Amino acid sequence: VEDVALDPWGSAAVSDYRKLFEQFGIEEFEQILGDVPAPHYLMRRSVIFGHRDYRRVLDAMHDDDPFAVLSGFMPTGDPHIGHKLVFDEIIWHQQQGGDAYGLIADLEAHSARGLSWDEIDEHARNYVLSLLALGFDPEEGTLYRQSTNREVQDLAFELGIEANFSELEAIYDFDGETDVSHMQSVVTQMADILYPQLDEPKPTVIPVGPDQDPHVRLARDLAARVRYFGVTEAYASFEVTADERELLAEAYETLTDRNPEETIRCRDAAAYLESEREAGATDVTATTIDSLVTMLNEAGKEPLRPRVRFVDRNATEEAFEGLIEAIDGEKRVYDEHIDAFDLAWDAAEELAREVELEYDGYGFLPPSSIYHRFMTGLTGGKMSSSIPASHISLLDDPEDGYDKVKAATTGGRQSAEEQRELGGKPDECPVYELYTYLLAGDDDEFAMEVYEECANGDRLCGGCKEQAAELIEEFLEDHQEKREEWADKLDELDIEFDS
Numbered sequence: 001v002e003d004v005a006l007d008p009w010g011s012a013a014v015s016d017y018r019k020l021f022e023q024f025g026i027e028e029f030e031q032i033l034g035d036v037p038a039p040h041y042l043m044r045r046s047v048i049f050g051h052r053d054y055r056r057v058l059d060a061m062h063d064d065d066p067f068a069v070l071s072g073f074m075p076t077g078d079p080h081i082g083h084k085l086v087f088d089e090i091i092w093h094q095q096q097g098g099d100a101y102g103l104i105a106d107l108e109a110h111s112a113r114g115l116s117w118d119e120i121d122e123h124a125r126n127y128v129l130s131l132l133a134l135g136f137d138p139e140e141g142t143l144y145r146q147s148t149n150r151e152v153q154d155l156a157f158e159l160g161i162e163a164n165f166s167e168l169e170a171i172y173d174f175d176g177e178t179d180v181s182h183m184q185s186v187v188t189q190m191a192d193i194l195y196p197q198l199d200e201p202k203p204t205v206i207p208v209g210p211d212q213d214p215h216v217r218l219a220r221d222l223a224a225r226v227r228y229f230g231v232t233e234a235y236a237s238f239e240v241t242a243d244e245r246e247l248l249a250e251a252y253e254t255l256t257d258r259n260p261e262e263t264i265r266c267r268d269a270a271a272y273l274e275s276e277r278e279a280g281a282t283d284v285t286a287t288t289i290d291s292l293v294t295m296l297n298e299a300g301k302e303p304l305r306p307r308v309r310f311v312d313r314n315a316t317e318e319a320f321e322g323l324i325e326a327i328d329g330e331k332r333v334y335d336e337h338i339d340a341f342d343l344a345w346d347a348a349e350e351l352a353r354e355v356e357l358e359y360d361g362y363g364f365l366p367p368s369s370i371y372h373r374f375m376t377g378l379t380g381g382k383m384s385s386s387i388p389a390s391h392i393s394l395l396d397d398p399e400d401g402y403d404k405v406k407a408a409t410t411g412g413r414q415s416a417e418e419q420r421e422l423g424g425k426p427d428e429c430p431v432y433e434l435y436t437y438l439l440a441g442d443d444d445e446f447a448m449e450v451y452e453e454c455a456n457g458d459r460l461c462g463g464c465k466e467q468a469a470e471l472i473e474e475f476l477e478d479h480q481e482k483r484e485e486w487a488d489k490l491d492e493l494d495i496e497f498d499s
């Protein structure tokens with residue numbers, strides 16, 4: 001038997017994605033796994049391999065604070081077992097106490113993929129039924145279609161003010177031929193991502209495949225930009241004294257020259273403000289502004305709101321520009337400053353209340369994301385909606401599901417003898433992936449057993465596929481039964497399926 005590292009969900013499994021960690025700053029999920037309360041098996045098995053800013057969501061879970069999860073589905077075909085990953089991720093977060101959102105990206109399907117509304121209606125219904133059948137609680141969560149959600153449309157319009165063509169061009173491969181509705185569907189997608197925070201800022205996680213990361217990054221940028229927009233509007237007429245202006249000018253210089261390494265001690269500044277409050281200070285004095293600016297220098301990108309709160313818009317237009325640039329530069333150091341940010345934020349909010357300032361912007365927190373590995377197609381290569389043999393649709397006749405597994409490519413050797421001698425290659429086997437992603441359910445021991453037996457040569461592909469095929473047949477039977485039950489109750493839900 002070859003020397004196989006028995007590490008079915010270890011680092012080897014995510015090696016293809018390693019460059020994402022280096023190039024784009026996606027962090028390894030493994031590093032925070034220990035902090036996740038009762039992690040989902042997709043997390044334990046490194047199917048969910050990366051994240052952006054997910055600690056924020058974990059903190060909320062631990063502190064019993066509000067948080068949300070949202071993902072969308074483009075209804076261009078039948079939901080398949082690859083989509084089930086995302087359904088599971090939404091449902092798990094809902095079970096952890098999150099506000100859960102499942103949306104149907106029908107505008108996108110219509111504008112970007114050219115589907116008719118009749119086709120979209122049918123597919124939308126199928127996605128929703130599978131999500132419900134897998135355990136989504138519609139009483140606690142929210143299901144909606146982009147096209148009928150007025151608040152999302154309005155938010156998309158506001159976000160569109162801040163998004164410009166060249167950045168969409170870079171991210172979405174747009175060119176001069178791209179139609180306007182397609183662009184509109186992109187800002188709608190951004191609005192979807194921020195929608196859970198419309199009433200109240202809260203950590204929000206977007207479970208996606210790594211190919212969706214540029215969208216997440218754009219949404220994080222837009223979240224910051226609309227916050228700025230809201231604040232400048234709210235404080236356009238706020239008067240500042242000459243002293244305060246001078247301090248702000250200094251702050252501007254500090255920010256633009258700022259070296260992220262040279263951090264100033266935020267905690268001290270927050271403590272200082274606290275003591276001022278205790279001493280009964282009620283005015284925004286030059287000194288408190290100075291302290292605030294010090295804190296904000298420390299805290300990185302986030303406290304944009306208080307940072308511009310004391311600026312007279314007309315007098316310091318240039319300063320605003322500089323601040324925004326500086327804030328963009330600070331994104332890089334943001335993660336190191338979460339603690340500092342929390343302190344600064346609380347202190348600044350408190351201070352603002354004292355001087356009776358009202359905030360009137362959106363106040364979005366940048367959305368977080370988690371990334372899952374793609375499933376390999378049953379025929380090898382990528383699993384694709386347009387190649388029926390490559391995937392198992394959640395609507396497949398259970399017997400067809402059985403047949404597809406039986407016909408799947410494996411990581412097996414040329415002959416049974418060779419397999420007994422050398423062991424199979426579970427890391428390269430779509431059937432083993434089926435066990436990990438779905439068939440073993442929550443039973444890690446079972447998944448591990450399949451891996452070990454395969455790698456040791458104790459398991460041969462014929463029997464292994466037979467077992468997997470039977471399990472998928474059972475899964476499909478059970479799933480479709482539950483879909484039937486929900487189909488009868490679908491009318492009671494507040495979602496339209498007739499465009």
Ligand code: SF4
Binds near residue numbers: 411412431454460
């Ligand atoms: Fe894949 Fe099972 Fe064959 Fe191993 S024994 S290569 S897991 S089908």
